[in-house]
Amino acid sequence: MRSPEPRRISAAPFAPLLAKELREVLGGRALWIMLLLICPLVGYSFFQALSLYGESSVAARQSAVLAVSLSPFDGILVPTFGAFYVAVTLLFPFVAIRALSHEKESGSLRLLIQLPYRAVTVMLAKALAVMCAWLLASLPVVSAVVIWMMLGGHIAPAETLTLVAGHALYGLLVGAIALFSAAITESAASAAIVTLALTIGSWALDLTIAGRPGLFEWIARLSLTQTLKSFEQGLFSAGLVFGMTLVAASLLALAGIWLRPGDRIQTKLLRSLACSVTTVAALAASVLITFSRDMTEDRRNSFPLADERLLPTLTAPLEIIVHLAPEDPRYVDLQRNVLAKLERAMPQLTIRIAVEARPDADAVSYGSIEYRYGTRSDVSRSTSPREILPIIYGLAGVQLPAPVPSTEYPGYPLVANIDLALVWFLGALPLLIIGAWLWHRRPPSFAFVTVRKGEQA
Amino acid sequence: MDGISPASLRSGIAARPSAAIIEVSGLSKRYGEQVAIADICFVASAGQILGIIGPNGAGKTTLLETLVGLLPADSGAVCLDGQDVSPSRRRQSMFYVPDEVRPYQDQFVGQVLMFFGAVYRRPPAGIAQIIATLELQPVLGKRVHALSKGYRRRLLLALGLLAPHPILLMDEPFDGFDLRQTRQMAPLLRREADNGRALLLSIHQLPHAERICDRFILLAAGRNCGSGTLDELRDRTGLPQANLEEVFLALT
Numbered sequence: 001m002r003s004p005e006p007r008r009i010s011a012a013p014f015a016p017l018l019a020k021e022l023r024e025v026l027g028g029r030a031l032w033i034m035l036l037l038i039c040p041l042v043g044y045s046f047f048q049a050l051s052l053y054g055e056s057s058v059a060a061r062q063s064a065v066l067a068v069s070l071s072p073f074d075g076i077l078v079p080t081f082g083a084f085y086v087a088v089t090l091l092f093p094f095v096a097i098r099a100l101s102h103e104k105e106s107g108s109l110r111l112l113i114q115l116p117y118r119a120v121t122v123m124l125a126k127a128l129a130v131m132c133a134w135l136l137a138s139l140p141v142v143s144a145v146v147i148w149m150m151l152g153g154h155i156a157p158a159e160t161l162t163l164v165a166g167h168a169l170y171g172l173l174v175g176a177i178a179l180f181s182a183a184i185t186e187s188a189a190s191a192a193i194v195t196l197a198l199t200i201g202s203w204a205l206d207l208t209i210a211g212r213p214g215l216f217e218w219i220a221r222l223s224l225t226q227t228l229k230s231f232e233q234g235l236f237s238a239g240l241v242f243g244m245t246l247v248a249a250s251l252l253a254l255a256g257i258w259l260r261p262g263d264r265i266q267t268k269l270l271r272s273l274a275c276s277v278t279t280v281a282a283l284a285a286s287v288l289i290t291f292s293r294d295m296t297e298d299r300r301n302s303f304p305l306a307d308e309r310l311l312p313t314l315t316a317p318l319e320i321i322v323h324l325a326p327e328d329p330r331y332v333d334l335q336r337n338v339l340a341k342l343e344r345a346m347p348q349l350t351i352r353i354a355v356e357a358r359p360d361a362d363a364v365s366y367g368s369i370e371y372r373y374g375t376r377s378d379v380s381r382s383t384s385p386r387e388i389l390p391i392i393y394g395l396a397g398v399q400l401p402a403p404v405p406s407t408e409y410p411g412y413p414l415v416a417n418i419d420l421a422l423v424w425f426l427g428a429l430p431l432l433i434i435g436a437w438l439w440h441r442r443p444p445s446f447a448f449v450t451v452r453k454g455e456q457a
Numbered sequence: 458m459d460g461i462s463p464a465s466l467r468s469g470i471a472a473r474p475s476a477a478i479i480e481v482s483g484l485s486k487r488y489g490e491q492v493a494i495a496d497i498c499f500v501a502s503a504g505q506i507l508g509i510i511g512p513n514g515a516g517k518t519t520l521l522e523t524l525v526g527l528l529p530a531d532s533g534a535v536c537l538d539g540q541d542v543s544p545s546r547r548r549q550s551m552f553y554v555p556d557e558v559r560p561y562q563d564q565f566v567g568q569v570l571m572f573f574g575a576v577y578r579r580p581p582a583g584i585a586q587i588i589a590t591l592e593l594q595p596v597l598g599k600r601v602h603a604l605s606k607g608y609r610r611r612l613l614l615a616l617g618l619l620a621p622h623p624i625l626l627m628d629e630p631f632d633g634f635d636l637r638q639t640r641q642m643a644p645l646l647r648r649e650a651d652n653g654r655a656l657l658l659s660i661h662q663l664p665h666a667e668r669i670c671d672r673f674i675l676l677a678a679g680r681n682c683g684s685g686t687l688d689e690l691r692d693r694t695g696l697p698q699a700n701l702e703e704v705f706l707a708l709t
Contacts, residue, residue: 007621008549009577016575020561020568027563107558110527111616114548115576262526262544443598446567 012116014125021099021129028098031133032437034091035140036430038084042140043425045083046147049076050418057413067411071298073159076148078232081167084141085228088171089203092137093195094188096130096178100255101188110261119256126179127172127252134171140429147421154412156297159234166231169244173224174199176251183255199224234296239289246286250279292344298409303341306401307389311345314373314396318346321370323354330367334383341385371395477539478503478655479524479551479624484533486516486523486679493519494679497533501672503623506646506656508670510663510705516679517659518556521626524657525553537624552620554613556628556659559601566604566612567597573619584619590645591615606633614642618649625649626657631665643669667701677709 025031053075060066103109112122149155174195181194202224220226227244230237257263257271294301302308320339324331331353342349354365371378371388373395380391393400477500484497494516501507509517522528524535526544534541537550561569570593574584588594591611596604604612610633617625630646631639646669650656660666666673673690675683683690687704691697694707 007623009620009622010549012576013578016572020564020572023564023568024561102562106560106562107555108560108562110522110553110555111558111560113527114525114552116548260545262529264529443565444567446565446571446597 009116014117014121017115017117017122017125018128021125022132024102025095025099025129025133026440028095028102030095030098031136032433034087034095034137035433037091038087038137038140039425039430039433041087042080042083042144043421043429046076046080046144046425047418047421049079050148050151050416050421054415054418057415060411060413061415064410067413068298068409070411070413071296071409072148072154072412072414073156073163073234073296076153077145077155077160077163080141080144081163081232084138084167085170085225087137088134088167088174089199089224090196092134092171092174093178093181093199094192095133095137096175097182097188097191097195099126099130100179100182100259101185101191104182105187109259113260113262119259120253122259123179123183123252123256127175127248130175130179131168131172134168134175137171138167140425143424143429144421147424151414151416151420153414153416158295159297162234162236162295163231165236165241166228169231169241169248170224170228172248173227173244173251176248176255180251180255180258183258202226233301234294235301236293236295238291239286242286242289243283246279246282250275294344301341301344303345303385303389305404305406307385308345309404310393310398310401311342312347314346314392314398315348316374316396317348317350318342318392318395319350319352319370319372321352321354321372323365323368323370326353330383334369337383338385338388476502478537479657480536480539481524482534482536484520484523484535485531486519486528487531492679494523494676497674497676497681499674499681499684501624501655501657503653503655504650505672506650506658506670508666508673509657509659509676510661510666510673510701511676511709512661514678515676517661517676518628519679520676521553521628521657521659522555525551525626527553550622551624551626552617552622553626554617554628554630556632558613559604559609560612560616562602563600565597566593566599566601566608569601569612570597570615570619573616577619577621579619579621587615587618591618607635607638610634614645618645623653624655624657626659628659629661630658631660631662639665640668663700663702663705673701675705675708683708 053070053072056066056070056075060070100109103112113119117125145155145160177198178191178195181191181198182188185191185194202222205220205223206225227240230240253275254272257268257275299305303311320342322331322334322339324334339351343351367381368379369381369383369388371380371391373392376395378391378395380388382388390400480500482498485495486493497520499507509520511517519528523530524547526547529544535544535547536542537547542550561572564572570584570588573579574581588597591614593608593611593615596608596612599608601609601612610630614627614630617627617630631642634642643665646656646658650671658666658670660670667687672686673684674681675690683693683704685693687701690701690704690708691699694704696703696707699707
């Protein structure tokens, strides 16, 4: 055998690394077991959604008014994807953790980090492989959408893609947390504890302190589950997308910092600090990204078209002072029906919650909402856009806009035979997954690299 | 592959004087209060096989991992081709094959070899040659976790041979091999050295080390108790006919 001349190595192609990471993810049992568990989880949720949607549709078929409230987005897609969200929160971390912990535990990491790749490149390859696993895991939920369409159900592409994008970003975030946890811990078990503490901890945050004022409200915003809510309302927010991507990238960068065992702990801490400070600064700057778009077919996140056209022309600053506690249901109502929509429609809007806004405070002012536009002001206790928008137009001195003719959302009632869904999710799909697993386990051919001993290359 | 006598294996080293490819000075590493290696100094040249000799716990693995940058050293310098090189850049010139590693257990042996071959841009014919030389054909379609200890060691050796770095470090390269297999592998490593690489092998089986290595570093409790060729070590001990084992016992 004649070896090539020894040479220094400073770079290597990315494709072999990515292919290796994909094989690692596909080779583990964790992915296939997760896929098998997702089938009944998503299947049952889809079955329940179909069942409830069908029951509501029976009455809605007789009344156009009732039909308007039947949206497949809310009735079918969000609950079905909700089951997928549970699987991604509870099961997906184990698949992502394995992508790194397995190498740590077998000692292969000591080989990997000697290869001519930067730690960030290694983490990028692992993140891509983990997201491919997420894509595979999403097959049951994608199949549910296909079944819904085969049953004659309606799908609005824009709102559906928004929901898918939200879940993909959530998957990326969970995957990045899992990889970071695997990088800073010595075993898969420890990494799982750290990751689940964050993912399940988000649920705890939602259940215990969401809706409470002050610091609790701020902490509740850190919950991972909060990131999905905007997408589940069909709202595409560029700032949120940027923030989620940034946090995931930062976690992967931190994982890269902690991946190399040859660096001193002080070095790792300093680099981590620099990375974290940069991320926080970028996140703070991301509040300037205000672009968002209502992707829903029924335009639930927007005012009527005529108002949406008029409101951006009101260029003077509008200040709204709310004398309601954030946990007050009236404030929640006002926020959802008016404030959130105004924030998107008006360029210069300031919303303040009055300091004394407590239910047990001044009984006279509590519940009132002040509107200040230029030098004029007005007060109202309504939380309905039908009453609030005329107040704002009045303050601005403009006429109420004439309604713009537009297509009314008709609603999509559907009573479908749901037996097919059960057969697919509890029988056919699991069998297909097992078949794919067995097919993947067969050894490939290596004939092209086999030569006889002593034969010269 | 035929066995080669120790004399013929070591032939040529004296006739092959070359500049130091790696120069280590004052390398030390502690784990808390425990000294793992202390003030290690040595030099190795291209074409040399340097044996790091010592009992279990002597600090052989720590020395190799510190050299390649997998462990942070407390002090000391590692010069490659005369230049002090930071740990993060040493992997450009060195490749370390650890002991007790199951590289990518769930993947097939052929896939692991193809991966390393692709990373180092080795042509399929070159990979095939290494597979043939190490007689890995029967296990290409086996998963790594299913390999016997001997085949796993061959796989690790193959990965080391696929890496084209000028300096190859191997931790217990003959562990898991029987005598016949060791005698088969020794000429293979010699050929690698003859091709211009420097090999640093950590070996605790002294007969194997004596058979293949040109120079030795004798480690005990993390300290360098002697280094040089076997003849130089014999001179230090005053035992002109001693084998490496006797020299080691005399110096440590």
